Amino acid sequence: MILDSKIPGGSIEEKWTKHKFELKLVNPANKRKFTVIVVGTGLAGASAAASLGELGYNVKSFCIQDSPRRAHSIAAQGGINAAKNYKNDGDSVYRLFYDTVKGGDFRAREANVHRLAENSNLIIDQCVAQGVPFGREYGGLLDNRSFGGTQVSRTFYARGQTGQQLLLGAYQALMRQVAAGKVKMFPRREMMDLVVIDGKARGIIVRNLITGELESHVADAVCLCTGGYGNVYYLSTNAQGSNVTAAFRAYKRGALFANPCYTQIHPTCIPRHGDLQSKLTLMSESLRNDGRIWVPRKAGDTRSPDQIPEEERYYYLEEKYPSFGNLVPRDVASRNAKQVCDAGLGVGNTKQAVYLDFADAIQRMGVAGVSAKYGNLFQMYEKITDEDPYKVPMRIFPAIHYTMGGLWVDYDLMSTIPGCFVLGEANFSDHGANRLGASALMQGLSDGYFVIPFTIGGYFAGTKLEKVSESDAAFEDCKKQTEERIHKLLSIKGHRTVNDIHRELGNIMWEYVGMARNEAGLKTALEKIPALRQEFWENVNVLGSEGSFNQNLERAGRVADFLEFAEVLTLDALHRKESCGGHFREESQTPEGEAKRDDENFCYVGAWEYKGDGIAPELSKEPLTFDNVHLATRSYK
Numbered sequence: 001m002i003l004d005s006k007i008p009g010g011s012i013e014e015k016w017t018k019h020k021f022e023l024k025l026v027n028p029a030n031k032r033k034f035t036v037i038v039v040g041t042g043l044a045g046a047s048a049a050a051s052l053g054e055l056g057y058n059v060k061s062f063c064i065q066d067s068p069r070r071a072h073s074i075a076a077q078g079g080i081n082a083a084k085n086y087k088n089d090g091d092s093v094y095r096l097f098y099d100t101v102k103g104g105d106f107r108a109r110e111a112n113v114h115r116l117a118e119n120s121n122l123i124i125d126q127c128v129a130q131g132v133p134f135g136r137e138y139g140g141l142l143d144n145r146s147f148g149g150t151q152v153s154r155t156f157y158a159r160g161q162t163g164q165q166l167l168l169g170a171y172q173a174l175m176r177q178v179a180a181g182k183v184k185m186f187p188r189r190e191m192m193d194l195v196v197i198d199g200k201a202r203g204i205i206v207r208n209l210i211t212g213e214l215e216s217h218v219a220d221a222v223c224l225c226t227g228g229y230g231n232v233y234y235l236s237t238n239a240q241g242s243n244v245t246a247a248f249r250a251y252k253r254g255a256l257f258a259n260p261c262y263t264q265i266h267p268t269c270i271p272r273h274g275d276l277q278s279k280l281t282l283m284s285e286s287l288r289n290d291g292r293i294w295v296p297r298k299a300g301d302t303r304s305p306d307q308i309p310e311e312e313r314y315y316y317l318e319e320k321y322p323s324f325g326n327l328v329p330r331d332v333a334s335r336n337a338k339q340v341c342d343a344g345l346g347v348g349n350t351k352q353a354v355y356l357d358f359a360d361a362i363q364r365m366g367v368a369g370v371s372a373k374y375g376n377l378f379q380m381y382e383k384i385t386d387e388d389p390y391k392v393p394m395r396i397f398p399a400i401h402y403t404m405g406g407l408w409v410d411y412d413l414m415s416t417i418p419g420c421f422v423l424g425e426a427n428f429s430d431h432g433a434n435r436l437g438a439s440a441l442m443q444g445l446s447d448g449y450f451v452i453p454f455t456i457g458g459y460f461a462g463t464k465l466e467k468v469s470e471s472d473a474a475f476e477d478c479k480k481q482t483e484e485r486i487h488k489l490l491s492i493k494g495h496r497t498v499n500d501i502h503r504e505l506g507n508i509m510w511e512y513v514g515m516a517r518n519e520a521g522l523k524t525a526l527e528k529i530p531a532l533r534q535e536f537w538e539n540v541n542v543l544g545s546e547g548s549f550n551q552n553l554e555r556a557g558r559v560a561d562f563l564e565f566a567e568v569l570t571l572d573a574l575h576r577k578e579s580c581g582g583h584f585r586e587e588s589q590t591p592e593g594e595a596k597r598d599d600e601n602f603c604y605v606g607a608w609e610y611k612g613d614g615i616a617p618e619l620s621k622e623p624l625t626f627d628n629v630h631l632a633t634r635s636y637k
Contacts, residue, residue, distance in 0.1 A: 001256065001609055003622040006410040007111045012097075012628050016115045019411070020454050024461030031056035034460050037204055037219040039191050039246055041068030043163070043441055044424025045225030046170035047448025053177030055453055060217055061174065062186045062206060064241055069171050072227055072239045073444065076163025077284035077377065078147065079155035080127075080441040082120035087144055091152040093117045100439060101629040103149040103329050104404070104432020105581035105597060107259070109605070110628055111411060112429045116439075119446040124156055126449055130169035133158050145373075146289050147437035149329035149636075155438040160284050160377040166441055170448070189215070190554065191246040192482045194222065194253045194420065197474045198466065201250075201420035205478045209554060212547040214479050216470040221419045221456055224250060225448070228403035228425040230263065232562045232569065233514075234506020236400035237269060237282040243558040244565045247407050247426050251568075255415040256607035256620060258408035258428035260565070261573035264435050264582045265515055266401035267333035270384055271353040280399040281384055283356070284377055285437040288326045290361035290370065291394065293317050293333075295354050299344035305355055305393050316340055324636040331434045331582045331595070332636060334398035338515050339593060341397070348395045357393035398515060402440055404431040404582065405572070408607040408622070412455035413447060416609075418463065421456060423447035428605065433581025486546050489556045494539030498552060501536050502559045505566060508532065513570050518586040522574040529570065533563040568608055568617055575619065578602045599631050 008019040026034070034057050038049040041063040049061040065071060085091040096117040101108055124142070128134065134156050135143040144153040158165040177183040189206040192214070196202065203218040229244035230236035251257045268288065270281045296303070297314045316336055318325045326333075337354050340346065347353050361370050367390055371378065378389050385395075406428040413421045413429075424444040431439060468474075512525035536559070544550035579588040579595035580602075588596045605622040 001416065001620040003256070003408065003416075003605070003607060003620055004410065005109065005622060006412060007109070008411065012110060012114045015111050016118060023454055023458035026457045026461050028056055032058065034058065034221075035060065035219045036221050036223060036456065037062070037217060038223045038225060039204065040071065040225035040227065040426075041065075041171075041174070042071035042073035042225060042227060042424065043166060043170055043444035044426070044448045045071070045223070046167065046174045047445050048223055048225060048423055048452050049183050050170060050173035050177055051449050051453045052456070053180070053182035054173075056182065059177070059183040060186060060219065061183050062189045062191065062204075064188065064190045064209065066187055068174060068185070068187070069167065071167060072242050073167045073441070074164045075237070075239065075282070076441055077160040077282065078286035079145065079157035079162050079438040080123065080166065080445075081147070081154050081436070081438045082124045082156060082442070083117055083154060084121055084124060084142075086142060087153045089152045091154050093121070095152065096120060096154065098629050099150045100430070100436055101432070101626070102634055103436040104434055105595065105634055106432065106599070106603070106626060106629075106631055107262070107580050107624065108432030109429055109624065110626060115451070116430050116443060116446050119450045120442055122450055123442060123445045127166060127169050127445075130172060132165050132169045135159065145286055146327055147285055148288060148327045148333065149324070149436040150327070151324070155286070157286065160286065160374060163441060166445065170445070191226070191249065192557075193478045194250045194417070195474050195478050196253050196417060197468055197472065200418045200463070200465070202468050203475065205475070205482050207482075210549055212545070212550065214482055216475045216479060218468055218470055218475075220465050221421060221459060223421045223423055223452060223456075224407070224426050225423045226426050228406070229260070229562075229565060230400045230403050232505070232566050233400040233509045234503050235272065235277070235280050235510070237266060237280050240279055243561070245558050245561045247422070248561045248565050250407060250415065250417065250420055252610050253417060254610070255417050255420060255422075256408040256609050257405070257568060258605050258607040259405035259433070259572065260569040260608070261513075261576060261583050262404035262433050262581065263400060264330060264402040264404060265334040265398045267330055267337055267398050268356065268396050269399035269401075270381065271348060271350060271395055271397040281380070282399070282401065283381060283394065283396060285330065287356060287374060287377060287394075288333075290365070290373070291326070291356040291358050292360060293326050293354055293356055295340050295345040295347060297345075305347075305357070314340070314345065321636045328636045329434055329436060331584075334515060335584060337398050353395040353397045355393035356396045358389060359393070362390065402435050404428065404433060404435055405569075408605065412458065413451055414455070414459065419459065421452060423452060433583055485557070486553065489540070489542045489553065489560070490546060492537065492540050492542065494541045496535070496539050496541060498540060498542065498556045498559050501532065501540060502555070502562065505529070505532055505559070505563060509566060513573055516584050516586050517573050519574065522570055525570045526567065526574070529563065529567050536560065536563055571617065572606055572608065576602055576606060595634070597633075603631070
């Protein structure tokens with residue numbers, strides 16, 4: 001398939017402005033004639049639904065939670081980037097653009113990244129106007145802190161609760177439109193399929209998670225804002241409800257899945273403590289501003305950290321990357337933590353951890369100063385570990401976090417299915433092979449507040465849409481296929497639980513498709529995943545019935561999709577014989593153990609097309625060009 005990104009001409013600074021002017025418009029009176037479905041109510045979904053409702057469109061908003069406020073965006077902690085340059089330390093829209101392209105290891109689309117940087121300042125203004133309580137300096141101006149991969153302070157924050165506060169702002173805007181009658185909320189609904197008629201997305205099938213009833217919903221366009229697929233690894237920092245199903249249903253209806261192997265492993269998570277835990281907990285990257293990361297220099301050193309003198313401590317990031325120190329990008333920090341633990345320098349009971357030490361910061365700022373910046377994070381850490389980080393160093397280790405891959409979209413955020421738009425983490429477009437910290441919130445709000453309101457209007461103004469209804473054959477067929485899938489899951493009556501099989505899948509993915517990948521391991525995963533998938537469909541035991549509240553059935557459907565999607569992810573990792581960002585192939589590294597890109601052979605977006613069950617997906621390529629931030633070896637030394 002030829003992938004047309006529809007990037008407008010002109011200089012990088014003019015593309016978005018030019019494109020907005022050239023898009024056809026829908027006049028205000030005609031907007032009320034169009035209905036838009038928005039699936040998901042995180043930052044991308046809530047901001048999109050609120051903005052489209054404000055413009056006059058009829059919006060149907062769906063979420064699997066009981067309230068839009070429970071979307072996983074609420075878990076984001078550290079901050080949101082913007083190029084305001086309030087610190088007067090050399091920041092600019094262009095520098096944010098540059099840092100993001102470089103941070104993504106030159107595997108993002110330049111035009112999309114520059115648009116993101118342009119919109120960043122608008123986001124801060126909008127959120128302040130909504131009452132988001134950003135941290136402020138003594139004089140009342142908005143404060144900033146640093147995040148990994150940059151040498152300026154551009155991250156706006158609300159203590160360690162930035163995602164929650166931003167989501168409340170978007171939620172208020174959304175509920176304003178609900179009250180105005182322009183948005184209709186459908187909570188506790190899960191998207192089961194995408195309905196495509198005459199090649200265009202025209203609606204969705206959802207399951208009411210309370211009653212079990214299947215519902216059909218018609219629209220003129222569908223916006224998927226359903227987050228990432230990190231839970232394919234079972235243990236991740238994502239909420240347990242986070243899943244790939246909505247995106248994977250669209251993939252099976254013709255939307256290409258781009259760069260699924262680009263998974264981000266966050267360096268600052270509370271280490272795994274047992275085989276039966278259900279998720280991992282993230283500690284904000286903002287802690288790396290003042291916390292120093294180290295391990296003992298001697299392998300097997302079991303002394304408590306306060307008994308290890310300074311000269312016997314290995315501050316490995318500060319030594320290896322003096323320009324950035326502890327604020328190197330996430331993929332670099334994660335890979336180095338793995339390397340020191342593999343060398344026997346890990347700490348804690350499992351030896352799969354490193355120290356994040358605030359002793360110097362406490363001496364410099366006092367307990368009150370550290371508490372003012374990070375107090376809720378310290379409290380959370382103590383509640384989970386029963387250790388006081390004011391007195392002993394935190395122990396951290398990398399964990400699956402964000403996913404840079406997602407459904408392929410063009411410059412208008414439209415997938416390869418006309419009328420199916422994909423926003424936020426669910427698309428692939430802005431972060432390349434590695435997301436810089438504090439950019440996820442930025443992308444979600446940029447897509448929802450400042451991109452989709454323009455581009456969806458251009459689609460409506462230039463597309464002839466026939467009248468359709470829930471009784472059309474396409475809706476009936478989709479609903480019937482969903483019913484058959486549910487019946488099949490409930491009829492197996494095997495001996496293994498859904499969680500048991502999901503946990504085994506996660507172990508396969510972490511072992512062979514985790515932080516470091518090699519050809520032999522990936523091929524092993526491609527043998528184990530289909531075998532486990534067969535085991536699932538022959539031996540899983542899904543309790544309960546379809547016509548009722550049934551969380552076991554919910555999880556079973558999501559794990560069934562993970563078992564198929566895991567194979568696509570692994571195929572993508574196997575075909576990409578280079579190291580870039582969060583994708584690290586052991587065969588492709590420098591003598592110093594750094595990632596080694598292969599720009600001659602892999603400077604493209606790899607997008608996979610579904611060809612049928614049991615048939616290998618087909619790879620299409622979108623070449624990437626770098627006219628402004630020229631290809632170079634990424635170095636933070």
